[in-house]
Each structure stands twice: as C-alpha cells, then as structure tokens.
Amino acid sequence: MSELSQSDQPEQGSRSAADRFSDAALVIIGHGSSTNTESALAVRQHAGELRRRRLFGEVREAFWKQEPRLGTVAQQTTQPRVFFVPLFISEGYFTEEAIPTELGFRTSEDLTFERVRKHGNQLWHYTGPVGTHESMTAIILARARSVIEKHPFPRAPKPEQTALLIAGHGTGRNVRSRKAIEDQVLAIRSLGMYAEVHAIFMEEAPRIGDAFTLTQARNLVVVPFFISDGLHTQEDIPMLLGEPERFVRDRMAQNQPTWRNPTERKGKMVWYGQSVGSEPGIADVILERVRQVAGPDRHPATGTGRDLPEA
Numbered sequence: 001m002s003e004l005s006q007s008d009q010p011e012q013g014s015r016s017a018a019d020r021f022s023d024a025a026l027v028i029i030g031h032g033s034s035t036n037t038e039s040a041l042a043v044r045q046h047a048g049e050l051r052r053r054r055l056f057g058e059v060r061e062a063f064w065k066q067e068p069r070l071g072t073v074a075q076q077t078t079q080p081r082v083f084f085v086p087l088f089i090s091e092g093y094f095t096e097e098a099i100p101t102e103l104g105f106r107t108s109e110d111l112t113f114e115r116v117r118k119h120g121n122q123l124w125h126y127t128g129p130v131g132t133h134e135s136m137t138a139i140i141l142a143r144a145r146s147v148i149e150k151h152p153f154p155r156a157p158k159p160e161q162t163a164l165l166i167a168g169h170g171t172g173r174n175v176r177s178r179k180a181i182e183d184q185v186l187a188i189r190s191l192g193m194y195a196e197v198h199a200i201f202m203e204e205a206p207r208i209g210d211a212f213t214l215t216q217a218r219n220l221v222v223v224p225f226f227i228s229d230g231l232h233t234q235e236d237i238p239m240l241l242g243e244p245e246r247f248v249r250d251r252m253a254q255n256q257p258t259w260r261n262p263t264e265r266k267g268k269m270v271w272y273g274q275s276v277g278s279e280p281g282i283a284d285v286i287l288e289r290v291r292q293v294a295g296p297d298r299h300p301a302t303g304t305g306r307d308l309p310e311a
Contacts, residue, residue, distance in 0.1 A: 025059070026056045057079040096113075163194060
C-alpha cells in the first residue's frame, strides 16, 4: 500500500471536493470519555483540519460519552446532506449497533442497516469506521517511520532489520475488534518492508508483553492502533512493555513522554510511536469514507435515486 496520493493532501484537489460537499455537513463521531479529556483530541484535530480546508458547509464533532452528544449534534445540523463518520478503529458494537441505532439507520432488532436514509428534508449518510479503511496501511507505516526518524539514536535501523508490532486493545467479547489489526499485519507483510510484522494485544494473545519472545529481530517498532493517545497508550502499554510504573507515573505528572525512544529492553531496542489516530493523514481517510457513501444521484432536493428509508 503506497502513501496517500497527492490528490488527497490538504491543498490538492480541494476545488472539486468543495463543489461536491459545500451543501453538506460532516459529523466526526468519537467515543469520548467522562474522565479523560485527551480522548477527544483526535476528533477535534481532524475536525479542525477539515474546517480549514472549507470542503463542507459545516464540520461538527460529536461523541458517545461526552459533550457534545451525538444525538444533539445530529438534530442541530442544517445542511441538506449530512455525513456521519465514526472515528473508531474497528467494526463492532459501537459502529454497527449503538451509533446506527441512535441515528435511526437501524432498529435494535435489525441485523443489518442502511448507509443512507432520509431525515425530514435532509439526506443522512453513515460511513464505515475510519480504522478499517485500506489507507490505514499508509498511516501505520508513516507512524513507524516517523518515530525512528525522530529518535535515530544510536543509529536508525533499516526496516529490513526491524520488526513492526501493531498494538491493539483486543477483547474476547468481539472477535472483529482484532480483525482490523490482523488485516493490516497481512497487508504490511505483503510489502516485504520489515523483517517481521506482528499483532499484539492488551487483552488477547499474543500479549503486548510477548513482543520480546514473539520476534527474532533486535529492533522493534511498536505502533499503537488506537484513535487517541489516552491512558492505554500513555500508561498501560509502556508498562506492559516493561517500563516501571513509577517512571511512567512520574513522567505523566511532568507531562513528558512515558516511553523514552529508543529503550533497550530484554536485549532489544524498542521504539514506541504515537497512536495512529493523531496522524495528520487521518483527515484524508475521513474524506475517503465520505466519498465512498456519497452518490451522485442522492440529493434530497432532486428526489432522484432509489427509495430510501425515512425517519
């Protein structure tokens, strides 16, 4: 998978995109948290970038667990078309049940749901999660490359001398929560760039602490496949990689990175990157998700296209 194309960069191809979405609202949906304000930063970052590009009539942030709430934001949009994009890593309960039910794309009894429906005089579109888009391969590679370029000491290892580990949460309650990561592992392995590519998880095997026995390469680059740089990425994963808790707590208190790049651990040099969700290229993935569900004949004013479900 190559890097995001030039036509998808902020200053490229904006005119055609603006002509297409100037009558539309973009709502970027995040999980949010009532206890960790940093969980909302990625949503605000990409919403701010897409406002800057002036592609949409309006760009709004919405959250499941904090203000502004998704249901309120949805009812406040005034544009003829509204695109709802979940800034989530994987398909699962929130993206396929909770959010589409909240927005009326499905009922609690439905096994499937529509991606487009009428809501009064508006046309609402619901996209797939950002994390399952194929362009996330380029995002992961950019994260892995940037952390080594920023911290080359004692010298920057070559990818063919390095194991890339994609770290996720994992859960036994939803088998699809790990699928997005495993798909990326297969995609990056096929490129032949790294000596090894593995998935590691907080709550499933192989565990994050298994990184040292799972790999043969001496150089490890760990990229957290999370949307936000929150408690999991700043505290849990560094400690699971062997960083003493007291060091992590002290650095957190001083607003310092909780992992020093690179750190030698168990005979290996370990670089630890930021979460993929804050990578600037995510704004382009959000746009691609919108383009996938935007049909040329789906406009509430024209009445064209197939019959659509209505609120």
